Amino acid sequence: MKKKLAFACATALLFLGSAQGQGQPDARSVLQAASAAMGATNMTSFQVSGTGYVGAVGQNFAPERDWPHFEMKSYTRTVDLNTGSSREEMVVVQGNNVQQGGGGTPIVGEQTRIQLVSGNVAWNMNGTTVVPQPALAEQRQLEVMLSPYGFLKYAMANNPTAVTRNEYGSRVTVVSFVALGKYRVNGTINAQNLIQRVQTWIANPVVGDLYYENVYTLYRTINGVQVPGRWHQHQDFDDGGTPNPSGGDHAFSLDAVTDFKVNVPNAGLTVPDAARNATVPAVTVNSTRLGDGLWLIGGGTHNSIAIEFRDHVAVIEGPLNEARSIAVLGEVTRLIPNKPIRFVINTHHHWDHLGGLRTFVHEGATIVTHENNKAYYQEVLRPRPWVLQPDRYSLYPPEEWSEGYVFETVREKYVLADDTRTVELYNVQGLQHAAGMLIAYFPKEKIVVNADLYTPPPAGAPMPTPNLSARIFYNNLQRLKLDVAQHVPIHGNPGPAAQFTQIITTAAAR
Numbered sequence: 396m397k398k399k400l401a402f403a404c405a406t407a408l409l410f411l412g413s414a415q416g417q418g419q420p421d422a423r424s425v426l427q428a429a430s431a432a433m434g435a436t437n438m439t440s441f442q443v444s445g446t447g448y449v450g451a452v453g454q455n456f457a458p459e460r461d462w463p464h465f466e467m468k469s470y471t472r473t474v475d476l477n478t479g480s481s482r483e484e485m486v487v488v489q490g491n492n493v494q495q496g497g498g499g500t501p502i503v504g505e506q507t508r509i510q511l512v513s514g515n516v517a518w519n520m521n522g523t524t525v526v527p528q529p530a531l532a533e534q535r536q537l538e539v540m541l542s543p544y545g546f547l548k549y550a551m552a553n554n555p556t557a558v559t560r561n562e563y564g565s566r567v568t569v570v571s572f573v574a575l576g577k578y579r580v581n582g583t584i585n586a587q588n589l590i591q592r593v594q595t596w597i598a599n600p601v602v603g604d605l606y607y608e609n610v611y612t613l614y615r616t617i618n619g620v621q622v623p624g625r626w627h628q629h630q631d632f633d634d635g636g637t638p639n640p641s642g643g644d645h646a647f648s649l650d651a652v653t654d655f656k657v658n659v660p661n662a663g664l665t666v667p668d669a670a671r672n673a674t675v676p677a678v679t680v681n682s683t684r685l686g687d688g689l690w691l692i693g694g695g696t697h698n699s700i701a702i703e704f705r706d707h708v709a710v711i712e713g714p715l716n717e718a719r720s721i722a723v724l725g726e727v728t729r730l731i732p733n734k735p736i737r738f739v740i741n742t743h744h745h746w747d748h749l750g751g752l753r754t755f756v757h758e759g760a761t762i763v764t765h766e767n768n769k770a771y772y773q774e775v776l777r778p779r780p781w782v783l784q785p786d787r788y789s790l791y792p793p794e795e796w797s798e799g800y801v802f803e804t805v806r807e808k809y810v811l812a813d814d815t816r817t818v819e820l821y822n823v824q825g826l827q828h829a830a831g832m833l834i835a836y837f838p839k840e841k842i843v844v845n846a847d848l849y850t851p852p853p854a855g856a857p858m859p860t861p862n863l864s865a866r867i868f869y870n871n872l873q874r875l876k877l878d879v880a881q882h883v884p885i886h887g888n889p890g891p892a893a894q895f896t897q898i899i900t901t902a903a904a905r
Contacts (some may be wrong), residue, residue, distance in 0.1 A: 421569050422555035425584060426547055432588035435474070435544045442473040442663035443622070447650040449487060451498020452630050452643060453746030457830040459642035460769035462630075463500045464491030470649060473674035474539055476548045480513035481539050486852020495827045497745050497847065501863075505542035511664060518670035527673030534574060534597055543610045543623065546582045550573065567591070577783065589614055589621060598784035600716035600750035601775055602641065605631055617655040624652050634894065641667040641771070678718045680726045683889075686840040688816065688882060691883060693837060695719060697747065698885050700835070700844055701727045705815045707737035707758035709842055710760070711835055712885055713751035717786045720751030724758060736760045738803070738811060740820065742885065743829040744768045747753050749775070753788040756801060763811070765822060765831030766804035776801065783855050805833060823848070823871050828864045834871075841880035843892075851882055861902050869899045 430436045447470060450462035458565075468486040476482075489505045494501040509520040510528075512535035514830040519526040528535075540549045553572035560567060568584045584666070594608035603727070613624030628647035679694040688703030697714035708731050713720045726738060739755035741764040742748055749772075752762060756776060764772065780790035795801060803809070809820040816839065824833040828847055835844040848868035852859055872879060879892040 408654070420557045420558035420559060420568055420732070421427050423551065425568050425570055426551050426555060427583050429588045429590060430547050432621065433543065433590070433658075434616075435547055437522060438544055438620070438657055439477055439549075440473070440475045440657075440659045441542075441544055441589070442654075442656040442659045442662070443626070443649070443652060444471045444654040445649045445652040446470060447626075448490075448492070448647040449648075450630075450646040451496060452646050454500075455498035455641070455643050456493075456495035457642070458744050458768060460496070461642040461645055461791070461827070463496030463498050464490075464492045464645070465499075465502055465506075466492065466818075467649075468681050473659055473662050474542060474545060475664070476539075476545060478513060478663045479536060480662070480664040481511065481535065483510045484508070491874065497539055500827070510535070512539070513664040513666050514671075516666050516670050518667065518673075525669040527670045529673045529675045532696065533578075537574060537578060537597065537607075538593060539595045540580055541595065541607075543593070543611055546580070546590060546593050550580070550582060555740050557855075560608045562876050566883045574679075583682070594713050596783065597632055598781075599631075599746075600630060600656060600753075600786070601746045601878065603779070603786075603789065604783050605782035607641055607801075617652075618657055620655060620657055622652060622655045625650055670744070671810075678722045680722045682726055682730060685842060685881075685883065685889070686837070688731075689837065689840060689842075690730055691889065693888075694722075696886065698883075698887075700883065701730060702811075702816070703731050703734065704737075704811075706726045706734065706813075708734050709738040709740060709811055709818065710736055710755065711740040712742060712748060712846065713739050713755045714885070717754045722753035723751070724754070725756065738765075740762050740811075740835060741831045742834070742844075744771060745829060745847075748885070749848055753786060756796070757786075757788045757791065757793055757873070759793070759795070761803055762801055763803045763805065763809065763820065765833055767831040770804055772802070783804075821871070821875055823868060825867050825870070826864060826875070834868075836875075836877050836879075838878075841878055841892075842883055843877060843879045843881075844883045844885070846885035849895060850884045850887035851894060853888070856900050858901065861898055866899060868901075869895065 433567045434811055447467050448464045450464050450466055452462050455462050465487045466519050468488050470485045472483045485508050486644045489502040509519050515532050517528040517532040517535045519528055550572045552568050555570050555572045557568055557570045569581050571581045574580050582590055585591050590611055592610050595602040597607050599605035608629050611623035614621050615624055626649040627646050630646040631641045632645050680692055681694040683691040685691055690701045691698045692701055700711035702709040709831045736758055739760040759767050776796055779790040807822050811818045819836040820833050826832050849865045881889055882895055883889045
C-alpha cells in the first residue's frame with residue numbers, strides 16, 4: 396500500500412507540477428539563452444524537410460516487437476508558431492522494412508499522408524477531400540509544442556519552471572510547463588543551450604498515461620538556425636522508470652534533414668468549414684441478430700459479438716476504449732438480461748482491438764486470448780494510477796486481478812461450450828498481420844468471426860483483390876476443414892462464405 400501511495404503521489408506531482416525550488420535557475424532566462432543560441436529569437440514559423448521513417452503505433456506484430464516501420468520517401472512539416480498551426484506531408488513506402496504487423500502493412504506503391512492542425516481543429520487531406528480528425532486535435536497541438544522551436548515559444552508563454560540535473564554524463568537544465576491545462580511538457584536543454592529532448596504524456600486507453608518524447612541530435616547551422624539533423628520520436632518507450640510495457644518504442648524518425656527554412660511566407664492555415672464544424676462522434680450501438688442467442692453489436696468502426704449460454708454470456712472483442720465497451724456492455728445487458736458476462740474473447744493484441752478490454756475485466760469477465768499475449772496483458776491490467784484520463788479499472792481495480800482469475804489462454808484451439816451451444820476458437824497460422832490471431836467458429840450456425848483478415852464487400856460493390864491476410868485466412872479455413880456459411884467481421888457487415896471463396900479463387904486464377 397505504501398508503494399502504491401508513493402507512486403501515486405510521484406505521478407501526481409509529475410503531471411500537476413510543483414513550485415520553483417529555491418536555488419534553481421530562472422526558467423525564462425534559460426529559455427531566452429536557448430532561443431538566442433538556436434537562432435530562434437525572432438522565429439515566427441519554420442519548415443523542415445527530409446527523409447526517415449514513420450511507425451504504426453499500437454500495431455506491432457507481437458507484443459514484444461517494435462512498431463511496424465514505413466520509409467518516408469519525402470517529408471515536409473510547416474509550423475506557424477503564432478497560430479499553432481502545422482501542415483505535415485509525407486510520402487510513405489514500405490521500403491526494406493519487415494512486412495509484419497498492422498497499420499497498413501505492407502504498403503503497396505506510394506502513400507501520401509497530409510495531416511494538419513490549426514488551434515483546436517485537426518484534419519487530414521485525402522487528395523482534395525477534407526477528412527476531419529477532431530479526436531486528434533490535442534495530440535497535434537502537443538506535437539507543435541514538442542518541436543524544438545515550438546517548445547521555446549510555448550514554454551515562455553506558460554509559466555515555466557526549471558531544475559538542473561545530470562543526464563548522460565553532463566549537467567542539463569529541464570524546463571517544464573503545463574500545456575492545454577493538463578499536459579506536463581519537459582524540455583531538456585544542454586550546456587550548449589540546445590534542446591536535446593522534449594517529453595510529455597498523453598492519455599491512451601491501453602496503457603493509460605503514454606510516454607511521448609522527441610529526441611534531437613546532430614545539430615548543425617542551416618540558414619542561421621541551429622537545426623537538429625535527426626528528429627526522433629518514442630511512443631510508449633519503457634526506460635525502466637515508466638510503467639508502459641509494450642515492446643513498441645520508435646514511432647518516427649526524421650533521420651536526414653535536407654532543408655530548413657525560417658519565417659516561411661503564408662505558413663498559417665485556413666481552416667476548412669468541414670473540419671471546423673466537426674465534433675467527435677457520439678458512441679452508438681445497434682444490434683443484428685445472427686442466430687438464437689447470437690448478436691452482432693455494431694454502430695461504430697468495430698463490432699463485438701454477444702453470445703448467450705445457459706447461465707452466462709461471452710463477448711467477442713472489447714475494442715477501441717472504455718466508452719465503446721460501456722456502450723457494448725449496456726446493449727448486451729439489454730439483449731440478455733440477468734446473465735453475467737463471464738468471458739471476453741480477444742482476437743489479437745493491436746490497440747484498437749484491445750482498448751476496451753479493461754472495462755470488461757472490471758465488469759468481472761475473464762479474458763480469453765492467445766497465450767502469447769498473457770504477459771503483455773498482465774502489465775496492461777496491472778493496477779496503477781491513470782492521471783490524465785482515469786478509467787473504471789484504474790479507479791476501482793478488481794480484486795480478481797491480484798488473485799489471477801483473469802485469463803484463459805489459447806495455443807491452437809479452445810472451446811467454450813455448455814448444453815446450449817459451442818464456440819470454437821482457432822489460432823490463424825502463418826499470419827503476418829499479428830502473432831496469435833484468433834478466429835471464432837460457431838458450428839451450429841456455420842458462422843466464422845474474424846478481425847482484420849476479411850471484410851465482405853457491400854452489396855453491389857466490385858469484388859476486391861484479396862490481400863495476403865485474406866489468402867492466409869482462407870488457407871486456414873481449408874486446413875481446419877470448417878464448414879462456413881457466413882463471415883462476420885469485426886469491421887463491416889456480414890457476408891456469405893460463397894462470396895469469399897469466389898474472391899479468393901478468382902484472384903488465384905488470374
